[in-house]
Amino acid sequence: MGLFGIYGAPDASRIIYYGLHALQHRGQDTAGIVTFNSDGEAFNVSGRGRVNEVFTESNLSKMEGILGIGNVAYDGMLHPSVHCQPLFFRHMSGDYAIASDGCLVNASLIRDWLEDRGSLFQGESDAELLAHLIKKEKPGPRIFTIVDALNMMEGGYTFLILTKNRIYACRDKFGIKPLCLGRLGNAYVISSESCSFELIGAKFIRDIEPGELITIDHHGIRTRRYSQFQRHKLCAMEYIYYSRPDSDIDGCNVHSYRKESGRRLYQEAPADADIVIGVPDSSLSAAMGYAEASGIPYEMGLIKSKYVGRTFIEPSAAMRENGVKMKLSALPSIVRYKRVVLVDDSLVRGTTCTNIVKMLREAGASEVHVRIASPMTKFPCYYGVNNSTHSELLCNDKSLRQVCIALGADSVGFLSPESAIASCRGRKELCLGCFTGEYPTMIYKNEYEDID
Numbered sequence: 484m485g486l487f488g489i490y491g492a493p494d495a496s497r498i499i500y501y502g503l504h505a506l507q508h509r510g511q512d513t514a515g516i517v518t519f520n521s522d523g524e525a526f527n528v529s530g531r532g533r534v535n536e537v538f539t540e541s542n543l544s545k546m547e548g549i550l551g552i553g554n555v556a557y558d559g560m561l562h563p564s565v566h567c568q569p570l571f572f573r574h575m576s577g578d579y580a581i582a583s584d585g586c587l588v589n590a591s592l593i594r595d596w597l598e599d600r601g602s603l604f605q606g607e608s609d610a611e612l613l614a615h616l617i618k619k620e621k622p623g624p625r626i627f628t629i630v631d632a633l634n635m636m637e638g639g640y641t642f643l644i645l646t647k648n649r650i651y652a653c654r655d656k657f658g659i660k661p662l663c664l665g666r667l668g669n670a671y672v673i674s675s676e677s678c679s680f681e682l683i684g685a686k687f688i689r690d691i692e693p694g695e696l697i698t699i700d701h702h703g704i705r706t707r708r709y710s711q712f713q714r715h716k717l718c719a720m721e722y723i724y725y726s727r728p729d730s731d732i733d734g735c736n737v738h739s740y741r742k743e744s745g746r747r748l749y750q751e752a753p754a755d756a757d758i759v760i761g762v763p764d765s766s767l768s769a770a771m772g773y774a775e776a777s778g779i780p781y782e783m784g785l786i787k788s789k790y791v792g793r794t795f796i797e798p799s800a801a802m803r804e805n806g807v808k809m810k811l812s813a814l815p816s817i818v819r820y821k822r823v824v825l826v827d828d829s830l831v832r833g834t835t836c837t838n839i840v841k842m843l844r845e846a847g848a849s850e851v852h853v854r855i856a857s858p859m860t861k862f863p864c865y866y867g868v869n870n871s872t873h874s875e876l877l878c879n880d881k882s883l884r885q886v887c888i889a890l891g892a893d894s895v896g897f898l899s900p901e902s903a904i905a906s907c908r909g910r911k912e913l914c915l916g917c918f919t920g921e922y923p924t925m926i927y928k929n930e931y932e933d934i935d
């Protein structure tokens with residue numbers, strides 16, 4: 484999911500529109516924007532579809548105000564928290580809206596606690612939980628109730644909270660989810676990824692720190708730590724797959740990370756081959772790194788259609804398979820009679836990779852050596868990144884040889900967890916939960932049926 488907010492710009496809704504457009508890769512199923520005008524009147528537009536399907540010249544032109552927040556999301560999350568955010572709430576102390584990225588791991592405990600105290604919920608979103616927690620407390624400075632609420636929440640999350648005159652932005656204390664701050668003229672912007680700043684002409688200021696809560700209003704920016712506990716366990720998949728290559732997260736550029744991971748992948752899993760190709764788009768940087776380190780020529784052996792979405796967000800296995808065929812095709816004139824190193828960013832269910840190996844063989848490749856620029860994905864994610872269960876993960880119960888056979892490849896190799904961290908220069912820790920089974924937070928097992 485992608486979050487974007489702005490304070491202090493006329494026509495805030497249009498800037499949010501472009502900000503969300505740059506974050507479209509983080510979710511293509513729903514989009515929404517909420518703004519407030521100077522009279523405290525709220526404007527709320529959200530719906531199913533991509534940003535350019537939900538918003539039109541007509542509905543954007545009616546959204547007044549210099550401050551607002553927006554969200555893009557996909558449906559396929561383990562913990563369902565998508566209800567066309569931002570969620571908008573009316574309350575006697577003032578209307579407000581909340582947008583969230585990620586998942587709480589103690590959501591059901593908090594929900595039970597709130598229901599015991601009379602709360603009624605419309606959905607299962609973490610944003611709705613936060614809204615109830617904030618309003619459960621006695622009237623007082625809102626910041627204290629937000630701090631108390633955040634301290635009850637455990638998981639990988641970022642939230643944007645919008646009131647009629649203020650934006651609050653926070654990042655989980657483990658730093659699992661990314662969030663950054665920028666400047667656009669006199670306005671401040673907040674985004675899940677820095678790539679959106681480039682599009683709107685904003686300047687990157689800094690990442691929001693783990694456990695940090697910032698307030699933006701007519702006084703400017705104020706910051707506080709809502710938790711003294713702080714880790715830097717950014718989701719490794721943000722670097723490996725999820726984020727755009729032109730984003731910088733926690734001081735490391737995503738493309739540079741992927742290229743370095745490709746170089747390290749060659750050191751750890753060399754292959755004797757004629758060409759290196761990458762799976763577009765997220766594996767191209769790692770393939771370049773692999774080619775550079777190995778001296779094997781980098782080639783464009785696969786073409787991606789621009790008009791089909793990411794396959795892991797499709798709801799059924801059958802649709803995913805069709806999705807692979809619709810979005811990728813092999814170039815016979817490039818791969819025919821060649822020993823090919825196929826670099827992919829990660830191996831989750833294996834559907835896409837298996838189909839690509841088959842496609843390359845049909846296009847005439849004499850050998851296909853699969854190299855994955857991340858460790859084996861053996862465990863589910865509880866922070867909202869992928870929605871695969873244990874049994875759906877190809878590597879869950881297989882040896883390297885069994886994975887190779889399942890993919891139909893001539894050989895297969897993975898990046899080590901150590902190199903997944905070391906690819907981000909100077910970094911000592913990342914969340915590698917889905918690779919190693921060691922999660923940064925507690926996992927409340929009663930929430931999930933599939934932990935076996």
Ligand code: SF4
Binds near residue numbers: 720866867915
């Ligand atoms: S478990 Fe995996 S996908 Fe989930 S936050 Fe950690 S590294 Fe990212």
